[in-house]
Amino acid sequence: MARILVPLAQGCEELEAVTIIDLLRRAGQEVISAGLAPGEVTASRGVVLHPDVLLDDVLDQPFDMVALPGGLPGADHLDQDPRIAALLQRVAAEQGYTAAICAAPKVLASAGLLKGRQATAYPGVLEKMPHAEVTLASASVVRDGRMITSRGPGTAMDFALELIEVLAGREKRDEVEAGLVR
Template identity: 65%
Template sequence: MMRVLVPLAQGCEELEAVTIIDLLRRAEIEVVTAGLTDGPVTASRGTVLVPDTTLAAVVDQMFEMIVLPGGLPGAQYLEEDSRLYTMLRRHAEQGAYTAAICAAPKVLAVAGVLDDRQATCYPGCVAPDAFPRLTLIDAPVVTDGRVITGRGPGAAMDFALELIAALVGPERRDQVEAALIRSH
């Protein structure tokens, strides 16, 4: 079974975190949520999330994908966690997927994962001058190789569906989306 790590930081964007976790689990992908510290995580709008484990407990494990929810100050806490950089670089070097949405693509940029790639993020979260090897695209979701980025909370469902397509194929993605009864 595919395993995906979703690190949860205090102040993360709950719409993004919960949508990612929920849709991946609907696709029968194992999702491991890991708090940067022990205990519950209070998201940006006050929703309390209870991670499955801590980042310290899984730091040496490999996953098919690491997905970073955005939100502030959650993305800043992710950006300040050196363990995450080690994991992101190791996963990227070994061909695993890395993904981030909203303010969190900056973490991928700082880790060097977005060098020579196209990506999207919440407007203003990534300064183009600071990352000259990154091409920012104004789109809800951008996939470039094994890196997937999303613009913000409004793109969370499309972002999560793209993650499913990448991991288990477009047919499974379409099945999950059909059961959601989305209007287009």
């Protein structure tokens, strides 16, 4: 069973956050949602999320993956938090997976993790970051090594299913997907 951290920032995209957490848990993975600050997180459309833990309480723990939901201003809060950049860099250096959807791939770019890679994001997000040195793709989900990116709320299910596949294999992905009656 893999350990996945999903950091939750004020103003995150709720559809993405909940889809990532829900589908990975359906796949039997250990998913930990962590708030950047104490208390509940109010997502971009007003849905209130209750993180499992405070980010500071798990920062030094090992994770197989960090998966970032997007949304604005949530992705901006993630991008401005030096703990997130350090965590992403550590997980990548330890050969873990880093994943981001919607506006959150800019957090990977700011952390220096997209340089020379292929990625996707919400239209316009990475294009505004010329220093990112990334090859943009228009696919719904892009996997480049141990980095997975996706475009937005409409691709959240495909993104989460891809995360399941890289962590638990194609058979587990197919099992979870069949239960979703897609």
